[in-house]
Amino acid sequence: MSTNFLADTSVLLGRSMRHIFRSVDTIITTAITPIALMLLFVYVFGGAISTGTDSYVNYLLPGIMLIAIASGIAYTAVRLFTDMQSGIFERFQSMPIARSSVLWAHVLTSLVANGLSLVIIVLVALLMGFRTSASLLAWLAVAGILALFTLALTWLAIIAGLTAKSVDGAGGFSYPLIFLPFISSAFVPTETMPGPVRWFAENQPVTSIVNTIQDLFAQQPVGNDIWIALAWCVGILVLAYVFAMAAYRRRII
Amino acid sequence: MTRTGEPAIRVQNMEKSYKDLHVLRGVDFEVAAGSIFALLGSNGAGKTTMVKILSTLLKADAGTATVYGFDVATDALQVRESISLTGQFAAVDEILSGRENLVLVARLRHLKAPGQVADELLARFNLTDAGSRKVATYSGGMRRRLDIAMSLIGEPKVIFLDEPTTGLDPEGRNDVWQVVKDLANRGTTVLLTTQYLEEAEQLADRIAILHEGRIIANGTLAELKQLLPPAKVEYVEKQPSLEDVFLALVGNDGRVEASKDKS
Numbered sequence: 001m002s003t004n005f006l007a008d009t010s011v012l013l014g015r016s017m018r019h020i021f022r023s024v025d026t027i028i029t030t031a032i033t034p035i036a037l038m039l040l041f042v043y044v045f046g047g048a049i050s051t052g053t054d055s056y057v058n059y060l061l062p063g064i065m066l067i068a069i070a071s072g073i074a075y076t077a078v079r080l081f082t083d084m085q086s087g088i089f090e091r092f093q094s095m096p097i098a099r100s101s102v103l104w105a106h107v108l109t110s111l112v113a114n115g116l117s118l119v120i121i122v123l124v125a126l127l128m129g130f131r132t133s134a135s136l137l138a139w140l141a142v143a144g145i146l147a148l149f150t151l152a153l154t155w156l157a158i159i160a161g162l163t164a165k166s167v168d169g170a171g172g173f174s175y176p177l178i179f180l181p182f183i184s185s186a187f188v189p190t191e192t193m194p195g196p197v198r199w200f201a202e203n204q205p206v207t208s209i210v211n212t213i214q215d216l217f218a219q220q221p222v223g224n225d226i227w228i229a230l231a232w233c234v235g236i237l238v239l240a241y242v243f244a245m246a247a248y249r250r251r252i253i
Numbered sequence: 254m255t256r257t258g259e260p261a262i263r264v265q266n267m268e269k270s271y272k273d274l275h276v277l278r279g280v281d282f283e284v285a286a287g288s289i290f291a292l293l294g295s296n297g298a299g300k301t302t303m304v305k306i307l308s309t310l311l312k313a314d315a316g317t318a319t320v321y322g323f324d325v326a327t328d329a330l331q332v333r334e335s336i337s338l339t340g341q342f343a344a345v346d347e348i349l350s351g352r353e354n355l356v357l358v359a360r361l362r363h364l365k366a367p368g369q370v371a372d373e374l375l376a377r378f379n380l381t382d383a384g385s386r387k388v389a390t391y392s393g394g395m396r397r398r399l400d401i402a403m404s405l406i407g408e409p410k411v412i413f414l415d416e417p418t419t420g421l422d423p424e425g426r427n428d429v430w431q432v433v434k435d436l437a438n439r440g441t442t443v444l445l446t447t448q449y450l451e452e453a454e455q456l457a458d459r460i461a462i463l464h465e466g467r468i469i470a471n472g473t474l475a476e477l478k479q480l481l482p483p484a485k486v487e488y489v490e491k492q493p494s495l496e497d498v499f500l501a502l503v504g505n506d507g508r509v510e511a512s513k514d515k516s
Contacts, residue, residue, distance in 0.1 A: 086345075086346075086347070091358075096334045
């Protein structure tokens, strides 16, 4: 069974990667909105924002990457929903394959696709003057946190894909997630916000993740933020996975 | 594994409800190995529910169903080894080409030469020319042929066809009928659901009528005909039907002959 799982997952991963490379627009669109935001904030608003750092693009990049992931996972929900609608999901489930590989292939595809978008965004940021002294280890830590965040949100997307009634519903669930970085330390330091907003901003998952990545890029000690960030990511991941599997079992025996 | 004389499919006292809606209210039937069995019923009669339970996609509330002796609820994996489902809507990947769809299924069935399997099926279903094209460009009939071709990979002993000709034009329908007859000739057991009386009449060795969740008649066409009073003799001028006219005009006869020659 486990050998089947790996073989079947890689066959199905190959399938959805073909989808992605045949509609490269999904990667471009995932990257382009965050890039536009980055341009807007660095070259229009950035001059008036005081973050206490030398380079606003250095400050901004982590939040932009989280926005990219939050919008990128919507495509996973849409791809899964389309599979359910077209009947190909049922075809796979009625075949002698490792059944869970159907979901895992979508999850892995999400990791790869979001990874590609992030690479594009980092390249654009470099052109815009993003510089980091981060060591290889720090880069690996950034990649690890981003992958964990993607994984957690992807399982949320799986719930949406399994339970949505329409393709708009499948894709639309991600809007609040895209909005979260705006009320965090991603664009401006939380100290400037009024009380209740500041309280929310400082206690929602995005801020700790953004702070951690900002510190890793700046080669500063990450402090407690990294543990709070990891706890949020793992917590969301576990909860989303449990609910996704429950939704899955309701759809299929 | 297969006991001799054991029917390919046996369904006993099958019940299934969705909340207050009793879709199946005690369904019993058997399908002999190598035969074509038609489950005939109007929309909402429970045909798709029955097929989903048999293909291990849905759990029944009560009753048992076996495929070659394996219980669909407790031996689901063994059941999946011997069946293939062609659902109500062509379950094909629109973004992949026809050939890639076939290779995908062949890989998932862990076959040794997926490319060769794909090419053979493309030839058998008259799809060789379209094989490298995206499925999104296919006509309804081509999609359905590809869909059925995908279901034949790995040579399953039992094939479920859920309304295989719904939404097809007459040519597409005739192609599918030819494929189904061909399958039975090769010894595959076929369970098909249909709402078209003519389809059941043309294809099936046995016909069961599913109505309001129960099988209200089950037999060969000849047996079912005996349920009604004997036929009256009337003299009617034999006019060509619109279908005869349509098929003659679009030259379908040639195509059907061609696909017969290939098989």
